[in-house]
Amino acid sequence: MDIDEPKGRVLIIAGSDSGGGAGIQADIKAVTAMGGHAATAITAITVQNTLGVSAIHSVPLDIVKAQIDAVLSDIGADIIKTGMLGTREIVDLVADSLEACDPPVPLVLDPVMVATSGDSLVSDDAAMAIRDRLLPLAWLVTPNIPEAEKLTGLVVEDIAGQLEAANKLVAMGARAALVKGGHLKGGVVTDVLVSTRGMELMERPRLPGRNTHGTGCTLASAIAGLLADGAALPDAVRRAGDYLHEAIARAPGFGAGNGPVYHAWVMRP
DSSP states (O other): OOOOSOOOEEEEEEEEETTSSSHHHHHHHHHHHTTOEEEEEEEEEEEEETTEEEEEEEOOHHHHHHHHHHHHHHTOOSEEEEOOOOSHHHHHHHHHHHHHOSSOOOEEEOOOOBOTTSOBOSOHHHHHHIIIIIGGGOSEEOOOHHHHHHHHOOOOOSHHHHHHHHHHHHHTTOSOEEEOOTTSOSSEEEEEEEETTEEEEEEEEOOOSSOOBTHHHHHHHHHHHHHHTTOOHHHHHHHHHHHHHHHHHTOOOOSSSSOBOOGGGGGOO
16 A cells, blocks of 8 residues: 555544553554544543543533634644544534534544444434434445444344345435444454445454454444545445455554554564
8 A cells, every 4th residue: 555645634533542542543654654644633531442431521612622622723634533432412513613614624533432442432412413414414424333333233244234224224325334244253354334325235354353342343444544545436445455354464462451452564674
């Protein structure tokens, strides 16, 4: 994968992960690896490592808004990517900011609800606000299976269920939906993309090991970085998935729990 000068601008609105494997830290690494420029608006500071989340401190709403306004009024953004938003108030603030963009800025919505460790990252009313306010604004939504089930009310047990959930997410307002299959069993991981081109399956062999912390953040941000650089949606999804697959394969094995992936592998000779 060739690295070129930064072209695409991605504004990431998400929480910080002190362990560096997920959240804003993973987002910046992934966008940079795709050759883009990552700007940020931090919504929360989490205290976490590979073993779990022990505390969450929400950033005041006026500071979140000021970060968004500062970036959009000067640097600008080709894509906005959202991750952990935490509270309904922050979801509403982000939705208001997106609706105020003229012209509109495409949104890659990663509906972060639960950490890899199993810790909840959003309140129930925030999850419903993501469904009601942000989903209709999304150019692409990238839920894992538990998130897809929470957003749609469906039970997803196989590829047919992934396809049903993706179609429902599009019917609920998203322009495209990528329902990831990592939570299902089997030797092959299948992601299901539904867009204006119809349905496409992205299949890769399942990699062994526990180093999957931040995979959702990494994939969505890599897609955002490629879209910001002008890639077509199916190509961006496939290339970002290939990047993540290799990042998992090369994970350094840090920590005693779910370790981070190796975001920087594309930059090594």
